[in-house]
Amino acid sequence: xxxxxxxxxxxxxxxxxxxxxxxxxxxxxxxxxxxxxxxxxxxxxxxxxxxxxxxxxxxxxxxxxxxxxxxxxx
Numbered sequence: 194x195x196x197x198x199x200x201x202x203x204x205x206x207x208x209x210x211x212x213x214x215x216x217x218x219x220x221x222x223x224x225x226x227x228x229x230x231x232x233x234x235x236x237x238x239x240x241x242x243x244x245x246x247x248x249x250x251x252x253x254x255x256x257x258x259x260x261x262x263x264x265x266x267x
Contacts, residue, residue, distance in 0.1 A: 201241055201242045201245075202242075214253055214256055214257050214260070215257060217253055218250065218253045218254060218257065221246065221249060221250050221253065222250060224246070225243070225246050225247065225250060228242070228243065228246065229243060
């Protein structure tokens with residue numbers, strides 16, 4: 194019988210401060226690398242969380258590229 198599935202942990206922010214997309218990208222990349230290292234060593238890890246974080250990182254990269262391109266066209 195398969196083990197019961199458990200949903201990913203929900204992250205609840207306790208405070209918020211605006212940061213640039215570039216800074217968010219740096220922080221997300223650092224967190225993602227750390228998370229991958231920890232989850233890989235822990236019995237396969239939770240790939241659903243890793244995939245969602247990677248999608249977020251990719252979206253931020255695309256947003257920054259678009260903003261740079263828009264600035265160049267002005």
